[in-house]
Amino acid sequence: MPLAIRRLVAQPSFYATAGAVLVWLVIVAHSHGVGGGAVISGALNYSVFFALVGVGQMLVMASGAGNIDLSIPANITLAAYLSSGQMQGANAGMAAGFAIGLLSGVIIGLANALLILALRIPPMVATLASGLVIESFCFAYSRVSVAKPAPLLVSFTTQRLAGIPLVVIAAIVASAAVIAVLKRSLFGRHIFACGQNMTAAWLAGVNVRRTRVFAYVACSTFAALAGILFAGFTGGPSLNMGSEFLLSSIAVVVIGGTNVAGGQASVVGTWSASIFLFLLLTMLNVFQVDPGLKNVITGALIIAVLALGKANRPQAQ
Amino acid sequence: MAIQRTDGRAADEGALLALRGISKSFGPVQALKQVDLEVRGGELLGLVGHNGAGKSTLMNILFGVTSPDRGDIILESQAMDERYGPALAHRLGIRCVFQELSLCPNLSAVENALIVHPSLEGTGWKRRAKSLILTRLHEIFPGHGIDVQTPVGNLPIGQRQMVEIARAFTESNNLAKVVILDEPTSSLDSSAAQQLLRFLQRTVLDGKACILITHKLTEVLNFAQRVVVMKDAGVVADVSGAGLSRERLFTLMGSVERAMVTPEASSFAGMRRVDVVGNTGGPSELRIEAGETVGLAGLAGHGQKEVLHRIYAASRSGRDKGCRVTGSAAYVSGDRQREGIFPLWSIASNITIASVRSLSRGSFINPVKEQRLAEAWREKINIRSKSVLQSILSLSGGNRQKALVARAFATDAEIILFDDPTRGVDFDTKRELYSQIDSASRSGRCFVWYTTETDELFLCDRVYVFHEGKVVDSLVRSELSEERLLQASFHEA
Amino acid sequence: ATGDTSKKRIALTDGFSSNSWEQSAWNAWKAVASRAVKDGVIGEQKIITGNDDPAQQITQMQNLILEGYDAIVVDAASPTALNGTIKEACDAGIVVVIYDSLATEPCAIKVNVDYKDYGVQETHYMAQALGEKGNFLEIRGVAGSEVDIDISAGINETLKQYPNMHKVGTVYGNWDGTIAQRQVATVLPTLPQIDGVLTQGGDGYGSLQAFKAAGRKIPTIIMGNRQDELAVWKEMRDKDGYKTFSISSAPGMSTIAFWTAQQILAGKKVPNTFYVPLLAIRENTLDSWLAATPVGTAASPQYTLKDTVELIDDNLAGVKPKDLPQPKLPQ
Amino acid sequence: MANTSRRYAENAGSALAVLMSKRSTLSVIALVLVLVAVFWMRPNIARYNGVRLLLNLSPVLIFTALAQMFIMTASDIDLSIGSFVALVNVIVAGIASPGLAAAALLACVAGYGLMGALIHWLRLPSIVVTLGASFVWLGLGLMVLPLPGGDVPLWLSDAMRLRPPWVPAPVLVALVAMLLGHLILYQTSFGVILRGVGSSPAALERAGRSTLRARMSLYALAGICGVIAGVFLAGITTTGDANVGRGLTLLSVGAVIIGGGEFVGGIVSPVGTVMGALVMQLSGSLLSFASVAPAWQYSVQGGILVCILGLRAISWRRVVT
Ligand SMILES: Nc1ncnc2c1ncn2[C@@H]1O[C@H](COP(=O)(O)OP(=O)(O)OP(=O)(O)O)[C@@H](O)[C@H]1O
């Protein structure tokens, strides 16, 4: 293989991207070229939420083996309810809605960090438990309050600029900022140091605790942001709007090439994987595949992309 | 490269094993070039050489963990084919004590002994494995005091090392004929190290062979019957150990012996840097002043590490009432695998991680400055690599350790905490390090230095001796003597 | 029947998680049952909710058996998985009444809805509204559930009567707005113009959002009875005269199940399976239903004891049950 | 974490400390507390039949948790065990021919072993492989039985109704499961290898052992436990439903952790795991007996988890410092 191709293949995000392109080609071939562009812009429009949530989950997963946030679905739902509840369908409440939604994300992140760092409960179980508690709040809130997103928010999530949804452009900007932070900032350096070896990071002067708190807070803030926007996109919150995000937030991160053992992450890969999963669903729906077979194919492809990526990527031992 | 051979014996005669024309490269790095080696029954073979000379790689090949690019492994007069691996090596009586420990931390010493003896299966394995490991432990390290039922991860590193060594000598259907020990004494205190060396001397009498890799040349000079010297991926000398002098060994290794750096009296006296009162108890407290180099002595595992951690934590939080620290501290651990390196990163990132804060504006790091800093320290501390952008894993153990020292020196910390930082570091490197310490302390840095090597204590202005977590003695350099140290270590003062 | 049930205890276990349909069902049950407790009609009531997990619901039922409830009302998370436990309850002399998602165990009384008719009615409406021609998208429910199979069968059998109506796509929306939106969005780009969407309720609003997001012409989407579906229908009707039709099973069924249980305990004879009419909302009743439906719930009548007894008697007599009671507007 | 228990014992030095240092202790305490609460709220349950009914479904969770435990022994995690159990349930109920069904179940166990091999060969993160596998199992289940239903063999549903003297069947099952798990992992020499692979595969390789074989064995053991759980589920429900396993996966993780297991390092306790499974099973009943309002049922469940695990961390730390 020529060097350029080898480099490309060695990128963590390569296989997710290649998978997305491949699936897109299959769809377009099947529809004889009809709607190729619309498929992409539709995919972007949906993937943006999975990518946003995925970037947050990615930060947590990169901060060390075993770190994971399972409270994301409930978190999304709560932020959606709180923000839409604040907006009450009027543009006037939009800023306050965003503020309260994001605040709930920050608080949830802090609470998760508290359970994990202070009570030393393993992240997987701690966030599972906190998710259950948050779910109760959603449940209670949904019964006492009317929640409707601001029209401006709704149009922001669906309007397009040159065929690309506005919300996608905004999310890409945010993701670029995350890339910059990870590559160049102290926080990025610290999070990857913690991700590889917490003891070593501590002894190298990294404030491990603060870094980990930050990762969890960033994650749940991203999830809350996605929740607020998603409520706009779907026209209003619903109690199980977050459930789709539980497994997919993990899937997009890892298919995207982020190291589950921590210490390394790929924002681009997370985006690619989000798009890949949506296009995969599109393909299976377009082909009218039976639900059973659909699940089998989805599962097998997730494993295949992961396996291909791992098998051909040089790795540190 | 002409090999100097001073013992005139012919090859193969009585050889338990032989390596012929072994070559191995890792990418661009040639780790071994056409290496030959024989090991005969009844000998204790010393294998020495600078960091990165290829010793560990050679032993990994011998043990079947790594396969050579070229060359033959000949065991019991038979060349091994590609199926050769640890399982077969065990069956043929080859054992290895690795440089990086290889016990399962969640298993007890008994269970760890079991895993190298497939024949212990069936009922009663627990009892048999226990008696195997205990017998050897008692034999090699009398009075070791190790709980063989507790998971070895709970044991201090010195005890773990003992377990691994003892395990290498256990015998069931699998006999131990050739035992490779890669820097086995690096985590042992001096009395345990002596116990081990004397045991090795005894055990080769009944026909076994031992290969001892070490950077502590005294061990080789005093105990090895034959010494093989490696340098730059090849064997450069194969000499008899009897009558070998230190100077001669240095010449063979290609190092010129320079006088030890003699530190000058510090000129910063009076400025208190560290003040530990609380738990240390005992006759004296622990005080460290600017420009001072303070040694922590005593048997391994008697609380020296804990004090270092405590000082480090206090320097960062300032909340410890019993431990007042003025200034910032940097930590260098000798346990690089577990508390040192970041395996996914380049050498550069590994060096700069502790100082990136000062290289950044706002919270963004200046990449140019960062690279420059890494490059500067690579040169200053002489890390052997083509570029600082290479992965840290491409370095040999000793060079990885240098990168960790560079990490601490590159910071602006006033206090450097050394947790046995020269573990597995060759003599040249050590000397470079000593002079670095000397010049740094002249500029006001102070060092708190826990070491398992008595030689290094003589470089300290003051030595605190630990016993069971407490400071039991405090000696200034002029009072320092080997006897005094031993006495205090065993708390017989 | 008028037997004394003032000491009797009745519990509800709903195996599904909290979507607005289920919530409305619980709210209706809670209002009616706690009223009944207060009035001394029964002794005690309780609601336990689930997580779409049949295994969890089995445990819940077993606990209710252990607690000695006299009657257990079930919305079953699986048509089969609970059979063993239901049998166990029946054997222990407990009255079991199932509504909405049924279980197949014969010993339980079933409050049923003719879901096939659901599909038939909406398809006929669609044919009428669009002149018996056009392209259609079918949104199905949860794969592998009986309700989904029945509605879909109704739709597809009726579609056969209209040769110019073409079904051009099918997706599974799980009766959930968010999921329906995503699933519809996956297929839209490759589909020709869609004139109508045949749904199963709960998914109308989400499909509408998908069409909006894709910038496509809004087709005639059959609505369910969730508040958001009714509200958006009204909004579009007021704006540009959008016409559609809403059909659903009424969550207030839970109260029929409640009264049925109470009646059985009181000694009334009840057929093993009886039917509750579907809730159809048309343009003329939209406003009153919407006004009676709080945000986050679904339109539903609350049944009184009298309604229930009439329904049971109609079923026993084999006459077609009367239409559903109209909403009582909030005072 | 590995040495916490030892530090605990050293510092406290009392009998209580030694007890607390056992990995499974916390789950025992939690189980006793939950049982006491249940019996206190509903005294009439504290009888043979009450306990039998109370724990009727617990064998499913117990064996699912044991399956999860074997995977966690390899320092992996299994997000697919719930749908796997459902698949087994569907196979038992949906495939009429006993020979064919048995073959399918064997294939399931082999499938699990292969999944372990795949994870091992390519060094894939188990969390994602099993996440993918969960879709595969669910899909296969839907393919075998598109609609819930089917029939289980009569002997199976009869076996579920067995009422042994003195001790209710679910309790017996729990005891047997504990014993088997403990024997396999802690009393056989093979169990030592199995635990070793979770903490230091490199050390095992250097000792000349095949880590591939160990990994595959752990996965196959998990597969076997999954099959047992699925068979129990089929026997109790007497039918098949591909969607039935939903909640089991995370419950099983909770059970292993409550039982003193850890996510990395091959540290697990079969006895604790079974206890943990019972705690998870009973805490659901507790909610129901206490008539917690629907909205807050999730909260209480989460709270119980946090309390138990938080207690563990705090009680350890208090003695340590
Ligand atoms: N796995 C590897 N990948 C790449 N390079 C390696 C690897 N192992 C060893 N090397 C390189 O091979 C050379 C020999 O290393 P080796 O570990 O054998 O040295 P050593 O003599 O044991 O040194 P030390 O005394 O520091 O332990 C070094 O340059 C090292 O960088």
Ligand SMILES: Nc1ncnc2c1ncn2[C@@H]1O[C@H](COP(=O)(O)OP(=O)(O)OP(=O)(O)O)[C@@H](O)[C@H]1O
């Ligand atoms: N210790 C080692 N053992 C085996 N192979 C090694 C080792 N170190 C490096 N290599 C091989 O050498 C090549 C270069 O590795 P290296 O890790 O330096 O890549 P890199 O991209 O420079 O890493 P970094 O992300 O730190 O910049 C890789 O193909 C790797 O497989």
Ligand SMILES: [Mg+2]
């Ligand atoms: Mg070496």
Ligand SMILES: [Mg+2]
């Ligand atoms: Mg080395």
